Amino acid sequence: MGIAIYLLTFAILLAGLYAVVAKKNVVKIIVGAAILDYAVNLFLVLIGWRTVSTAAGAEGGAAPILAAGQSGRQLLASAVDPLPQALILTSIVIALGVTALMVALALRLHEKYGTFDLENIRRLRG
């Protein structure tokens, strides 16, 4: 089960990579870059995922947030890994900045060349 989850995540990553490399429409390339980003974030979240065995059977780990009266040691026994989450939080927000910049460049290209097609944009140069 675990390996199937990881391989599907990589399949999403490859779909994004395919769009970035092979598509000729600027909007499709932006969408592909965003999908690539989602796949990497998903993979890092899953790296921190934890299966906890309880009396009721195996279940997913808890969020790394202290409940009232809970000690850090108790949290350590049940919570998922907080470190990847902290780093992904940064990554998600930076992805927004990157998308905004790419969108601005796409708008500017369309303003100058009147098309989103990279082939035509290359032909029009000079």
Added chain:
Amino acid sequence: MGMELFILMLIAFMLAASLIAIETRDLLSSVIAMGAVGFALSVIDLLAGAPDLAITQVVVEVVSLILLVRVVTAREETQPVPSDALRTAVTLLAGGIFLAVAFFAFGGAGGGATVPPFGQPVLTSANPGVSADYLARTAEQTGASNVVMAIVLDYRAYDTLGEATVIFVSILGAYAILRRVGRRKEARA
């Protein structure tokens, strides 16, 4: 097990939505399918014990959807743009090699996995590293009850300052690219 199956189904949904986003001819549909991928990711975050990520993902998704819908609807572009055959072939080849390497790295063929198996993060291994320390001692060291926020805002506050700088610079860059005031008149060909 039930949760893992549910997450697997959500990831399959993400894969399907991203393929639709990449292959559909209508750019507006493409952008909206991309939004579906992001919202499914947010649900997975929620299930995987990352509520902070789920909230941030929804907010970021809404903003980037607005930006992309703005691009797609303000411009007329109806001609379908095909993808490059050679580059498609090269990507498929590279993707196949990548997936095969990943399969073996995760111990798919029964050999020793070089990556921690699913469900057992580094945290639970014999050498748990810094994550275990964060979980066990955040309350006494920082007084915060949310460990993720304690890492972002206390332990690694300089990282967060750098992130804020990146956001500021990228928004400034987008403004500089899009502004009309002070731009030289372009020669009309």
